[in-house]
Each structure stands twice: as structure tokens, then as C-alpha cells.
Amino acid sequence: MIDPREAILAHKLETLPEHVAIIMDGNNRWATRHNLSGVAGHKAGVDAVKAAIETAVHYGIPALTLFAFSSENWRRPELEVKALMDLFVYVLKREVNKLHDNNIRLRIIGDTDRLSLELQKLIDLAEQKTINNTGLQLSIAANYGGRWDILEAAKKMAEDIKVSGKEAGLVSEDDFEKYLCLGDLPAVDLCIRTSGEQRISNFLLWQMAYAEFVFVDTLWPEFKHQKMVETLVQFGQRKRRFGQTGAQLIQQKSEA
Numbered sequence: 001m002i003d004p005r006e007a008i009l010a011h012k013l014e015t016l017p018e019h020v021a022i023i024m025d026g027n028n029r030w031a032t033r034h035n036l037s038g039v040a041g042h043k044a045g046v047d048a049v050k051a052a053i054e055t056a057v058h059y060g061i062p063a064l065t066l067f068a069f070s071s072e073n074w075r076r077p078e079l080e081v082k083a084l085m086d087l088f089v090y091v092l093k094r095e096v097n098k099l100h101d102n103n104i105r106l107r108i109i110g111d112t113d114r115l116s117l118e119l120q121k122l123i124d125l126a127e128q129k130t131i132n133n134t135g136l137q138l139s140i141a142a143n144y145g146g147r148w149d150i151l152e153a154a155k156k157m158a159e160d161i162k163v164s165g166k167e168a169g170l171v172s173e174d175d176f177e178k179y180l181c182l183g184d185l186p187a188v189d190l191c192i193r194t195s196g197e198q199r200i201s202n203f204l205l206w207q208m209a210y211a212e213f214v215f216v217d218t219l220w221p222e223f224k225h226q227k228m229v230e231t232l233v234q235f236g237q238r239k240r241r242f243g244q245t246g247a248q249l250i251q252q253k254s255e256a
Contacts (some may be wrong), residue, residue, distance in 0.1 A: 015236035017189030026195030026219030036157040039083040044221035055228040060239040063137040063185045067203050071145035103135035109181040110144030146205030153179035190235045194220045212238045
């Protein structure tokens with residue numbers, strides 16, 4: 001019997017993004033619908049994370065960034081925040097070896113100084129273990145905010161300009177981008193948000209300047225392989241103009 005997951009991943013896709021970002025939304029609503037605690041919803045969401053990673057690896061997508069915990073999420077109930085952090089610790093302890101065995105590089109982006117010392121140590125160990133892996137570049141945003149990212153980049157660049165004496169007026173977008181989280185990765189091509197919400201919630205503001213957005217009604221714990229593939233199909237059907245006209249794109253394609 002053919003594994004349904006294998007059948008789904010057998011779907012051929014001609015146009016693929018180089019960098020997918022996902023706002024994983026709907027864990028609490030999923031838990032409410034199933035008469036479970038919010039913590040149970042977050043635990044159920046781990047399987048969806050695995051499905052997203054497996055799909056990205058299968059199709060050879062170079063980079064996947066997942067929004068796990070925003071800088072605004074500290075406002076949530078204290079018990080829920082603690083449960084999320086405990087889950088983060090659990091997943092790091094359990095899954096890092098699997099990521100490493102599959103040549104996946106893991107990095108955590110965000111203001112990690114606010115996380116517990118135990119979690120910071122696990123993050124450092126995970127990043128060092130996988131740092132030389134050349135497969136999927138998997139980034140997890142934890143205590144991350146897009147405005148924070150841009151502000152921190154500006155501070156670092158300002159310090160370097162002060163030391164080097166370089167004129168600020170000569171700084172290019174490419175120069176600035178290097179100071180951002182994920183500045184070494186391709187810009188985000190595709191942003192997916194689950195649960196029906198249609199906003200980016202302060203996520204990768206600079207990196208998603210030209211991203212295609214796909215908003216799906218599916219709650220995150222139910223966003224498995226098939227749903228991920230469907231969003232990739234939608235991406236492949238989009239016409240990405242980057243300020244040009246459709247006629248220009250057609251001409252460029254004919255000349256290629």
C-alpha cells in the first residue's frame with residue numbers, strides 16, 4: 001500500500017520558492033474545538049512543524065523560517081508561556097540529532113537573551129552541532145519581532161560605520177541587509193499564515209518586501225503535508241513582476 005504522505009509528496013512542482021516563511025497560527029483554537037487545553041494545542045502543532053520540514057526537504061527548498069514565539073507573545077497567560085518554553089526545551093532535546101542526521105542547519109533568531117539560561121544553552125548547542133550542515137536552512141523565530149530586527153541591524157551598522165569611518169550616505173540596501181537576522185539567506189519568496197488571519201504580525205518585515213502571501217483557513221495542527229503542497233502549488237501559479245509589467249516578463253522569458 002502506498003503511504004498517503006508519499007503520494008502527496010510525489011506531486012511535481014515546476015516553480016518553487018527559495019525561502020518559505022510560516023506564521024504558525026491556530027493552536028489555541030484547535031485545542032478549544034477539541035475541548036483540550038491550549039498547551040495541548042501547541043503540542044499538536046509540533047507534528048505540523050515536522051510535516052513542513054519534511055515537505056521542504058523533499059522538494060529541495062533551501063530555507064524555511066517558522067514563527068514560533070513573537071516578542072509580543074509574552075503578554076499571553078503566564079502558564080501558557082511557561083508551557084511553550086518547556087515545549088521548546090523538549091523539542092530541542094529530542095529533535096536536534098534528527099535534524100543533524102538529515103543535514104539540516106538549525107538557527108534560532110530573535111532576542112534570545114530573555115529566554116531561560118537552560119534554553120539559551122540548548123540553542124547554542126543545537127546551532128553549533130548543525131552549523132556546517134548544507135541542506136535545509138531551518139530558522140525558528142523565538143522572541144522575535146521585525147521592528148526589533150531592523151533596529152538591532154541599524155545599531156550594529158552604526159557602530160561599524162563609526163569604527164570604519166565609512167560615510168553613511170554610501171550605505172546600500174545590500175550593506176544594511178547583512179546586519180539583519182537571516183541576512184545571509186535569500187529573501188522570503190512565500191509567506192504562509194494559517195488559521196484564517198490575514199496579517200504578518202511584525203514578522204520578517206524587511207525580508208518579506210516582495211514575498212507572495214498565502215492565507216489559509218486551516219488551523220496549524222491540521223496543516224500537514226498536503227496543505228503545504230497546496231500552498232507551493234499556489235506559489236507556482238503566481239506571476240512575480242517585481243515592479244515590471246507582464247509583457248516585460250513574457251519578453252524576458254522568450255529571450256532566455
